[in-house]
Structures are given as structure tokens and as C-alpha cells.
Amino acid sequence: MCDSCLPSAIRAHAALLRSAGASLRLQAHAGSWRSPAADRMRAEVDASARWLEWCATRYESAADQLAGRLAS
Amino acid sequence: MTGPPPGPAPVVTGGRTVVSVAELVGLAGSVLRWQERLAESTETVRRAADGMAQRLTAARSVAATLRLVDAAARLVALTRTEAAATGGRLTGLAVGIRLAAQAYATTEEVNRRSWELTDGLFGRLAAGVARAYPQREVRIGDPETLPARPPPEGLAGLLTLLEAPGASAGRVDVWQLVPAGAFHPGTVAVALPGTSDWAPPWAAGDAPDIRTLGASLDLIGRRASAEVAALPDALASAGVSAGTRLVLVGHSLGGLTATVAAGDPRLRERYLVTHVVTAGSPVGGLALPPGVRGLSLEHRADLVPMLDGHANPGGSGRLTIRFGAERDGPFDDPLARASRSHSLAEYRNAATWADCAVDPDLADLRSSLTAVGLGSQPVGGASLGRRVVLELGEHRAPAQ
Numbered sequence: 001m002c003d004s005c006l007p008s009a010i011r012a013h014a015a016l017l018r019s020a021g022a023s024l025r026l027q028a029h030a031g032s033w034r035s036p037a038a039d040r041m042r043a044e045v046d047a048s049a050r051w052l053e054w055c056a057t058r059y060e061s062a063a064d065q066l067a068g069r070l071a072s
Numbered sequence: 073m074t075g076p077p078p079g080p081a082p083v084v085t086g087g088r089t090v091v092s093v094a095e096l097v098g099l100a101g102s103v104l105r106w107q108e109r110l111a112e113s114t115e116t117v118r119r120a121a122d123g124m125a126q127r128l129t130a131a132r133s134v135a136a137t138l139r140l141v142d143a144a145a146r147l148v149a150l151t152r153t154e155a156a157a158t159g160g161r162l163t164g165l166a167v168g169i170r171l172a173a174q175a176y177a178t179t180e181e182v183n184r185r186s187w188e189l190t191d192g193l194f195g196r197l198a199a200g201v202a203r204a205y206p207q208r209e210v211r212i213g214d215p216e217t218l219p220a221r222p223p224p225e226g227l228a229g230l231l232t233l234l235e236a237p238g239a240s241a242g243r244v245d246v247w248q249l250v251p252a253g254a255f256h257p258g259t260v261a262v263a264l265p266g267t268s269d270w271a272p273p274w275a276a277g278d279a280p281d282i283r284t285l286g287a288s289l290d291l292i293g294r295r296a297s298a299e300v301a302a303l304p305d306a307l308a309s310a311g312v313s314a315g316t317r318l319v320l321v322g323h324s325l326g327g328l329t330a331t332v333a334a335g336d337p338r339l340r341e342r343y344l345v346t347h348v349v350t351a352g353s354p355v356g357g358l359a360l361p362p363g364v365r366g367l368s369l370e371h372r373a374d375l376v377p378m379l380d381g382h383a384n385p386g387g388s389g390r391l392t393i394r395f396g397a398e399r400d401g402p403f404d405d406p407l408a409r410a411s412r413s414h415s416l417a418e419y420r421n422a423a424t425w426a427d428c429a430v431d432p433d434l435a436d437l438r439s440s441l442t443a444v445g446l447g448s449q450p451v452g453g454a455s456l457g458r459r460v461v462l463e464l465g466e467h468r469a470p471a472q
Contacts, residue, residue: 003124003140004119010147013113017158020106027099041172041450045099048165052110055154062150066143 004070010063017056021049079397082422084431085384098165099307107162113156118151156184161375173355209465210282210302213242215310218457223249226427226441226448227367230321230349231420233263242462243267244303247312249445259346259444261455263298263301266324266352280463283325290381291328292354293454296336299329302462304338310458312343317444319347323416324376327353327368327420335361346444351419365440366390369422372398373413391433395422433455 029046127145128137191405221446224247230275236245240422245263268283287297306316318339320330327350340361348360350368357380360366370377370382372394384392412418427448439449 003127006120009120012116013117016110020110024099024103024106027102030108030330038172041096041169044105044165044168048103048161050375051161052158058150058154061144062147067141067148069140069143 007063007067007070010011010059012058014059014063017052017059021052021056025049079395080428082393082425084429084433085392085394097168100169101160101172103166103169105169107157107159107166107223110158110162114151114191116157118148118155121147121151124365142391154297181188184450192345208297208298208467211310211463211465212302212306213278213461213463214398215458215460218245218459220454220456221247223251224446225450225454226347226438226446227304227423228420228427229448230261230263230319230446231323231416232352233261233321233424234265234323234326234416236263238456240459240461242280242299244306244310244460244462245311246307246458246460247455248312248457250453251445259319259446260307260312261319261321261446262303262330264320264322264326264329266322266326280465282462282464288325288328288354288379291332292357296332297329298464300336301338303329303333303336304342306345306460306462307339310460314342316343318343318345319349319441319446320345321351321446322353322354323419324352324414327351327355330356331355331358331360331366332364334364345449347441347446351416351423352414354378356380356384360390364389365437367426367437368392369419369426370394371396371413371422372416373409373411374417374418375410376414391437393422393426393434395425 024045028042079230121144125141125148128141157238184408218236225234231246233247233400243265247261247263249258249261251258265287266283267288268281282299282302287299290297291300295442312318318333322328322330329354330348330350333339334348335358339345345361345364348366350363352371352374353368354377355368356377366389368377368391370392373396384390396418412463427438442449445451
């Protein structure tokens with residue numbers, strides 16, 4: 001991978017992290033179960049989705065920084 | 073806005089409360105697949121960043137290049153931290169979901185087995201005692217017109233129909249809802265009161281009362297009662313046209329009658345039952361036909377809903393609300409408590425709560441009631457009531 005391609009690769013990875021979070025969240029909430037245990041499980045999935053989104057934000061920030069330095 | 077009834081918070085069960093083990097296992101599988109895909113993607117980024125850092129370091133270039141080295145090194149550190157944390161988190165999540173699926177599968181199996189055991193026991197017991205009651209013909213009295221009243225509002229309004237004045241033991245009150253501006257009657261609400269004759273088989277005399285303990289046991293044992301058999305003719309006698317939508321509401325034995333009648337082929341052939349609302353009825357062993365929505369109200373201290381020996385089934389469209397306290401205090405009289413908790417007034421209070429409670433399943437049920445003209449908001453118009461009294465007549469030979 002060429003150096004100038006790296007920011008795009010990082011953004012693609014960030015997008016994948018976001019997709020994973022959204023997909024799992026959607027799947028967990030689309031389920032027909034309603035019970036205290038199922039609600040706890042959904043909360044866990046939500047927490048993991050938030051973590052994946054947080055990681056995506058950090059990667060996006062890293063990609064912006066790298067792209068800026070490559071350009072200067 | 074009405075507060076919840078006294079005692080612990082009401083609990084709504086049933087409806088969409090269906091735990092699908094297959095869905096849970098599917099979710100756990102998705103988590104693991106995403107984990108694998110993300111780990112692969114993180115590794116690609118890490119290698120690229122690492123490669124860039126090494127190339128730049130080897131070039132021993134100018135200060136600008138050193139800043140890039142720094143950025144690449146930070147990126148490598150980020151990928152390592154993220155990969156470890158994401159991997160651990162998602163693995164834990166997948167394991168947790170798999171364990172939940174396993175626990176649900178075990179619970180379902182235990183429920184299924186205990187259901188089969190208790191169902192068989194209670195059903196056989198009830199049917200056996202019911203057979204000891206003499207079999208008698210049913211007389212359907214001439215219909216009488218009741219004073220018109222506003223349409224019932226919501227679940228509490230439906231339960232109020234059971235308190236119609238001039239109570240006679242075998243009455244079936246039929247209320248045709250005529251919404252404001254409508255030219256034709258709409259839904260019909262049928263109010264079925266509870267047991268009025270608690271005599272055991274050996275004391276059952278020649279009284280005309282149709283709502284006997286024997287009828288309750290017949291229904292718990294899943295045998296159609298005399299009242300269920302007579303209901304289609306009673307409704308026709310009250311002027312309910314074929315094809316009319318019915319909402320059946322019953323207290324105690326009336327709830328049993330309503331639930332069994334909803335599945336009675338003769339009634340279904342002539343009418344379309346949309347809802348069954350039961351208050352303090354042991355309907356755990358009875359199924360509702362597909363397409364019929366059900367709501368069962370059960371006071372925690374009421375002994376009558378416990379007569380069937382197990383909890384009400386869930387499943388699509390069928391809800392149970394358990395409410396009230398099991399005990400009022402350390403010195404309360406259990407019999408007085410059971411009697412008080414079985415009263416229609418207690419159930420009407422719970423229905424008032426259910427009419428405005430924030431719960432998705434209840435909201436869904438309320439929407440379906442609104443669709444048949446029984447929403448909790450006033451719609452104007454009137455309810456036109458007819459009363460038919462069912463009585464037991466001559467003895468007949470017991471069924472073989």
C-alpha cells in the first residue's frame with residue numbers, strides 16, 4: 001500500500017467499525033424477545049456499538065492528521 | 073393520567089415476549105463474524121502504518137518526514153490497542169449471548185415439561201369433577217332491552233359492562249356500539265359475568281343457575297360448558313347479525329367462557345371474535361385461536377386465576393397483567409384478601425391503569441381496540457344493550 005493511500009485505508013476501516021456497530025445494534029433490537037435478560041443483552045450490544053463508533057472516530061481523526069501531514 | 077394500582081408494580085407479560093433461541097444464537101454468530109472481519113481490517117491498517125513508519129525511518133529524512141513517522145507510530149499504537157480491546161469486547165459479547173441463548177433454551181425446556189405435567193394433572197382433575205355434575209338442558213330467555221349508554225372507553229369501560237344493573241345470575245349482556253355519525257352498528261361487546269353458584273357436585277340441586285362451579289371445572293378441563301354451547305344462539309336471539317365483530321369480556325368464570333367461546337367452531341362460523349378480555353380467570357391452560365387478541369388481568373392475591381395451576385401462555389397477541397400485592401400486611405386475613413382481590417372493582421382499577429400505561433405491547437393492544445371502536449378516548453355515539461338470560465332446565469342423560 002502506498003503512503004498516500006493509507007488515510008483512505010484508515011477511513012475504510014473506520015467505516016467498517018461503524019457498520020459493525022450499526023449492524024449488531026439493528027440485529028439486537030429487531031429481535032422479538034422482551035425480558036429483563038434480553039434487555040440487558042441489548043444494553044451490552046449497545047455499549048459495544050458505542051465502543052466501535054468511538055474507535056471509528058479516533059481512526060477518522062488519525063486519517064485526517066496523516067492526510068494533512070502528507071499534504072504539507 | 074392514572075397511577076398504578078396499589079402494591080408492587082404491575083407486570084405485563086406475553087405479547088411479543090417470545091425468546092427466540094435461534095435469534096440469540098444468530099446474533100452471537102454475527103458478533104463473532106464481525107470480530108473476525110474487524111481484526112483482519114485492523115491488521116491491514118497496522119501493517120500499512122508500520123511499513124510506512126519503517127520506510128520513513130530508514131530514509132532518515134527531513135523534519136517533515138519525522139512528523140509523519142510520529143503519526144504512523146501513533147497509528148500503529150492505536151491499531152494495537154483497538155484490536156485487543158475490540159477483540160476482547162466482542163468475544164465477551166458473543167459468549168454472553170450464547171450463554172443467554174443456552175439459558176433460555178433450558179428455561180423453555182423446563183417450562184414445557186412443567187406445563188405438560190401440570191396441564192395433564194389439573195385438566196384431568198377438573199374434567200373428572202365436572203363430570204360428576206348432572207347434565208341439564210339450557211333455556212335461552214327472551215331478550216330484554218337495556219337502557220342505552222355511551223360506548224365503553226377502553227379496557228376499564230369494557231369491564232364496567234360487567235357491572236350492569238339489575239344483575240341476574242345467567243345474564244349475557246350484548247352491547248352494540250354505534251359510533252357517532254355511523255349508520256350501522258359496529259362491534260358488539262359481550263359481557264360474561266362470573267360464577268354465581270359454588271355448590272359442589274353432591275349439593276347441586278335443580279336451581280336454574282348456569283354459572284356453576286361445575287361449569288368452571290368443565291372449562292378448566294377444556295370441555296365446552298353449557299353456556300359456551302348456548303352462546304351462539306343467545307347472541308342470535310339478542311339480534312346480533314352474522315359476521316359481526318365480537319369483543320368478549322368476562323370476569324372469573326366469564327373469562328373462561330369467553331376464552332373457550334372464542335375458539336368454539338359454532339361461534340366462529342357465525343361471528344368474528346377480535347378480542348377476549350379476562351379478569352381474574354384461570355385461562356392458563358386455554359389457547360386462543362390465531363388472530364384473536366387477548367388480555368388477562370390477574371391480581372397477585374386472587375386465588376381464582378391460580379386454579380389452572382400454571383402461568384398464562386404468551387405468544388403473539390396475548391398479554392397478561394399481574395398486579396396488586398400478594399399480602400396487604402403481616403396480619404391480614406388470607407381468605408378476606410383473596411375475596412377482595414377477586415372483586416371486579418380491583419380489576420377495573422387495573423384496567424384503568426392499563427388504559428394509559430406506557431408499555432409497547434399494551435399500546436399495541438389499545439390500538440387494536442381503537443380500531444374496533446373501543447379506544448380509551450371518547451368517540452361519541454351510543455351502546456345499545458340487549459340482555460339474554462341463560463338458565464339450566466331439565467336433566468338429560470350424561471354424555472358417554
